[in-house]
Amino acid sequence: MSTDLGTLRGLAHLARLEFDETREKQMLGDLNNILDFVAQLERVDTNGVEPLVHLSQEINVLRDDVARNTVSHQEGLRNAPRKDSDYFRVPKVLE
Template sequence: MNVDKEIVEKMAHLSRLYFNEEDEGKMVKSMNDIVNWVAQLEQVDTEGVEPLTHMTEEENNWREDEKKHSISHEQALKNAPRKDSDYFRVPKVLD
């Protein structure tokens, strides 16, 4: 596949982008480079290669959820700049 000016103009229209003549030429070259790179990848022999599900061999170390000591309402609100009985007061951000 060869990317030309017409294809770039169509893609730009669909993407709601505007390119001047110089940028359009750069885009044609860049897109052709990408298409050629993908064509190179298609030539790689992957026979017998298992697909990857993860990029590394690392695994998550899961732990059991345990109930731990938490602070009380009074302690949580102790240093609050503004509070209203049991709640933090914050500036209104939505109407």
């Protein structure tokens, strides 16, 4: 399978890419090499091969997610550049 310069230019337009003439020829060659490789993969017999879900058999050992407060309210406000009693003060963003 291969593609032509018109198709490459159409793809470049959709991707908002610009190439000079030498780079365009190089990209066309690279794209055709990729398409040739995909064509090779399509010819591989995969009957009887289970789909691969994970790349390894490793299993993550995760701890239980337990919610807890590690910083008190006052400690959280201590380094705030601007605060108003119990709240952070931030610049107004809506009119």
